[in-house]
Amino acid sequence: MFSIIQAAGWPIWPLIFCSVIALALVIERFVSLKAAKVLPPQLLEEAIMVSRNGVPNPDVVTQLEQNSVFGEVLASGFRTLNNNPRATEDDLRSSLEGAGRIAGSRLQRYLGALATIASAAPLLGLLGTVIGMIEIFGSQGGDGGMGTMPGGGNPTQLAHGISIALYNTAFGLMVAIPALIFWRYFRARVDDYLLAMEVATERFVRHLVTLRNK
16 A cells, blocks of 8 residues: 555645545544434424423423534523413524524534545645656656667656556545535435424424413
Protein backbone atom coordinates (compact mmCIF):
# COMPACT_ATOMS: atom_id res chain seq x y z
CA MET A 1 0.00 0.00 0.00
CA PHE A 2 2.78 2.39 0.90
CA SER A 3 4.47 1.66 -2.42
CA ILE A 4 1.25 2.71 -4.20
CA ILE A 5 1.17 5.95 -2.22
CA GLN A 6 4.79 6.60 -3.14
CA ALA A 7 4.07 5.89 -6.81
CA ALA A 8 1.04 8.21 -6.76
CA GLY A 9 3.10 11.13 -5.48
CA TRP A 10 2.09 14.01 -3.24
CA PRO A 11 -1.32 14.70 -4.94
CA ILE A 12 -2.73 11.57 -3.29
CA TRP A 13 -2.33 12.94 0.26
CA PRO A 14 -5.37 15.27 0.06
CA LEU A 15 -7.38 12.28 -1.17
CA ILE A 16 -6.19 10.16 1.75
CA PHE A 17 -7.22 12.97 4.11
CA CYS A 18 -10.66 13.13 2.47
CA SER A 19 -11.07 9.36 2.75
CA VAL A 20 -10.29 9.43 6.48
CA ILE A 21 -12.77 12.27 7.08
CA ALA A 22 -15.43 10.53 4.99
CA LEU A 23 -14.99 7.28 6.91
CA ALA A 24 -15.29 9.11 10.24
CA LEU A 25 -18.46 10.89 9.07
CA VAL A 26 -20.05 7.65 7.85
CA ILE A 27 -19.37 5.90 11.18
CA GLU A 28 -20.68 8.89 13.14
CA ARG A 29 -23.87 9.07 11.08
CA PHE A 30 -24.51 5.33 11.39
CA VAL A 31 -24.28 5.67 15.19
CA SER A 32 -26.31 8.88 15.44
CA LEU A 33 -29.07 7.85 13.06
CA LYS A 34 -30.02 4.63 14.83
CA ALA A 35 -33.76 4.36 15.31
CA ALA A 36 -33.35 4.08 19.09
CA LYS A 37 -31.62 7.47 19.18
CA VAL A 38 -33.93 9.23 16.75
CA LEU A 39 -37.42 7.75 16.67
CA PRO A 40 -38.07 4.83 19.05
CA PRO A 41 -41.07 2.88 17.73
CA GLN A 42 -43.26 3.06 20.86
CA LEU A 43 -42.24 6.48 22.16
CA LEU A 44 -45.34 8.33 21.01
CA GLU A 45 -47.65 5.72 22.54
CA GLU A 46 -45.70 5.87 25.82
CA ALA A 47 -45.87 9.68 25.88
CA ILE A 48 -49.63 9.60 25.31
CA MET A 49 -50.08 6.87 27.92
CA VAL A 50 -48.10 8.68 30.60
CA SER A 51 -50.09 11.89 30.03
CA ARG A 52 -53.58 10.44 29.68
CA ASN A 53 -54.64 11.97 33.03
CA GLY A 54 -52.75 15.23 32.75
CA VAL A 55 -49.43 16.83 31.81
CA PRO A 56 -46.59 14.80 33.39
CA ASN A 57 -44.30 16.34 35.98
CA PRO A 58 -41.04 18.08 34.94
CA ASP A 59 -38.90 15.05 35.81
CA VAL A 60 -40.84 12.86 33.38
CA VAL A 61 -40.63 15.56 30.71
CA THR A 62 -36.86 15.84 31.21
CA GLN A 63 -36.52 12.06 30.95
CA LEU A 64 -38.55 12.13 27.73
CA GLU A 65 -36.36 14.92 26.34
CA GLN A 66 -33.21 12.89 26.98
CA ASN A 67 -34.69 9.75 25.42
CA SER A 68 -34.14 10.61 21.75
CA VAL A 69 -34.38 13.32 19.11
CA PHE A 70 -38.14 12.78 18.80
CA GLY A 71 -38.39 12.83 22.59
CA GLU A 72 -37.10 16.40 22.51
CA VAL A 73 -39.91 17.34 20.14
CA LEU A 74 -42.57 15.76 22.34
CA ALA A 75 -41.08 17.33 25.46
CA SER A 76 -41.38 20.78 23.88
CA GLY A 77 -45.14 20.26 23.59
CA PHE A 78 -45.46 19.28 27.26
CA ARG A 79 -43.36 22.27 28.33
CA THR A 80 -45.49 24.66 26.30
CA LEU A 81 -48.62 23.31 28.00
CA ASN A 82 -46.95 23.48 31.42
CA ASN A 83 -45.89 27.10 30.90
CA ASN A 84 -49.24 28.13 29.45
CA PRO A 85 -52.17 25.83 30.31
CA ARG A 86 -54.37 27.90 28.01
CA ALA A 87 -52.08 27.57 24.99
CA THR A 88 -54.01 27.42 21.74
CA GLU A 89 -53.65 24.68 19.18
CA ASP A 90 -51.61 27.08 17.03
CA ASP A 91 -49.26 27.74 19.96
CA LEU A 92 -48.75 24.03 20.51
CA ARG A 93 -48.26 23.38 16.82
CA SER A 94 -45.78 26.24 16.52
CA SER A 95 -43.78 24.94 19.48
CA LEU A 96 -43.61 21.42 18.07
CA GLU A 97 -42.74 22.66 14.58
CA GLY A 98 -39.89 24.76 15.98
CA ALA A 99 -38.53 21.77 17.89
CA GLY A 100 -38.95 19.67 14.74
CA ARG A 101 -36.87 22.09 12.69
CA ILE A 102 -34.10 21.92 15.27
CA ALA A 103 -34.33 18.13 15.24
CA GLY A 104 -34.16 18.10 11.43
CA SER A 105 -31.04 20.24 11.52
CA ARG A 106 -29.40 17.80 13.94
CA LEU A 107 -30.31 14.81 11.78
CA GLN A 108 -28.75 16.44 8.70
CA ARG A 109 -25.51 17.32 10.51
CA TYR A 110 -22.32 16.48 8.55
CA LEU A 111 -24.26 15.38 5.46
CA GLY A 112 -23.13 18.54 3.69
CA ALA A 113 -19.50 17.68 4.46
CA LEU A 114 -19.98 14.17 3.10
CA ALA A 115 -21.55 15.57 -0.08
CA THR A 116 -18.64 17.99 -0.45
CA ILE A 117 -16.14 15.13 -0.24
CA ALA A 118 -18.13 13.16 -2.83
CA SER A 119 -17.95 16.16 -5.17
CA ALA A 120 -14.37 17.19 -4.44
CA ALA A 121 -12.66 13.78 -4.55
CA PRO A 122 -12.96 13.34 -8.35
CA LEU A 123 -11.61 16.87 -8.81
CA LEU A 124 -8.65 16.09 -6.57
CA GLY A 125 -8.10 12.92 -8.59
CA LEU A 126 -8.23 15.02 -11.76
CA LEU A 127 -5.66 17.37 -10.26
CA GLY A 128 -3.36 14.40 -9.70
CA THR A 129 -3.98 13.32 -13.30
CA VAL A 130 -3.01 16.76 -14.61
CA ILE A 131 0.14 16.75 -12.49
CA GLY A 132 0.97 13.28 -13.84
CA MET A 133 0.49 14.56 -17.39
CA ILE A 134 2.83 17.44 -16.65
CA GLU A 135 5.40 14.89 -15.46
CA ILE A 136 4.90 12.93 -18.68
CA PHE A 137 5.38 15.97 -20.90
CA GLY A 138 8.35 17.02 -18.82
CA SER A 139 9.95 13.65 -19.46
CA GLN A 140 9.97 14.40 -23.18
CA GLY A 141 12.46 17.18 -22.73
CA GLY A 142 15.51 15.00 -22.06
CA ASP A 143 18.92 15.81 -23.49
CA GLY A 144 19.28 12.53 -25.33
CA GLY A 145 21.91 11.14 -22.95
CA MET A 146 22.05 7.66 -21.48
CA GLY A 147 18.81 6.47 -19.91
CA THR A 148 16.67 8.47 -22.30
CA MET A 149 14.27 7.22 -24.92
CA PRO A 150 15.07 7.62 -28.60
CA GLY A 151 12.68 10.56 -28.81
CA GLY A 152 14.50 12.33 -26.00
CA GLY A 153 12.20 11.27 -23.12
CA ASN A 154 13.30 9.83 -19.78
CA PRO A 155 11.54 6.43 -19.34
CA THR A 156 11.75 6.58 -15.55
CA GLN A 157 10.16 10.00 -15.40
CA LEU A 158 7.60 8.94 -18.00
CA ALA A 159 6.60 5.91 -15.92
CA HIS A 160 6.42 8.08 -12.80
CA GLY A 161 4.10 10.54 -14.55
CA ILE A 162 1.82 7.74 -15.73
CA SER A 163 1.69 6.32 -12.19
CA ILE A 164 0.71 9.67 -10.72
CA ALA A 165 -2.01 10.15 -13.34
CA LEU A 166 -3.58 6.70 -13.05
CA TYR A 167 -3.32 6.19 -9.28
CA ASN A 168 -4.81 9.58 -8.47
CA THR A 169 -7.67 9.14 -10.94
CA ALA A 170 -8.50 5.72 -9.49
CA PHE A 171 -8.17 6.81 -5.86
CA GLY A 172 -10.32 9.88 -6.45
CA LEU A 173 -13.13 7.66 -7.75
CA MET A 174 -12.61 5.16 -4.92
CA VAL A 175 -13.23 7.95 -2.40
CA ALA A 176 -16.04 9.72 -4.27
CA ILE A 177 -18.26 6.74 -5.13
CA PRO A 178 -18.72 5.36 -1.56
CA ALA A 179 -19.09 8.91 -0.20
CA LEU A 180 -21.86 9.62 -2.71
CA ILE A 181 -23.61 6.32 -1.98
CA PHE A 182 -23.57 6.90 1.79
CA TRP A 183 -24.66 10.52 1.38
CA ARG A 184 -27.72 9.45 -0.60
CA TYR A 185 -28.44 6.66 1.87
CA PHE A 186 -28.30 8.97 4.88
CA ARG A 187 -30.37 11.63 3.12
CA ALA A 188 -33.08 9.06 2.42
CA ARG A 189 -32.93 7.84 6.01
CA VAL A 190 -33.25 11.36 7.40
CA ASP A 191 -36.18 12.10 5.07
CA ASP A 192 -37.96 8.96 6.31
CA TYR A 193 -37.40 10.00 9.93
CA LEU A 194 -38.67 13.53 9.31
CA LEU A 195 -41.80 12.27 7.57
CA ALA A 196 -42.55 9.82 10.39
CA MET A 197 -41.95 12.55 12.99
CA GLU A 198 -44.26 14.94 11.15
CA VAL A 199 -47.08 12.42 11.10
CA ALA A 200 -46.56 11.49 14.76
CA THR A 201 -46.36 15.15 15.79
CA GLU A 202 -49.72 15.87 14.17
CA ARG A 203 -51.29 13.13 16.27
CA PHE A 204 -49.53 14.44 19.39
CA VAL A 205 -50.91 17.95 18.81
CA ARG A 206 -54.44 16.56 18.86
CA HIS A 207 -53.63 14.72 22.09
CA LEU A 208 -52.30 17.91 23.71
CA VAL A 209 -55.43 19.82 22.71
CA THR A 210 -57.56 17.11 24.32
CA LEU A 211 -55.34 17.21 27.38
CA ARG A 212 -55.69 20.99 27.67
CA ASN A 213 -59.47 20.75 27.64
CA LYS A 214 -59.61 18.32 30.56
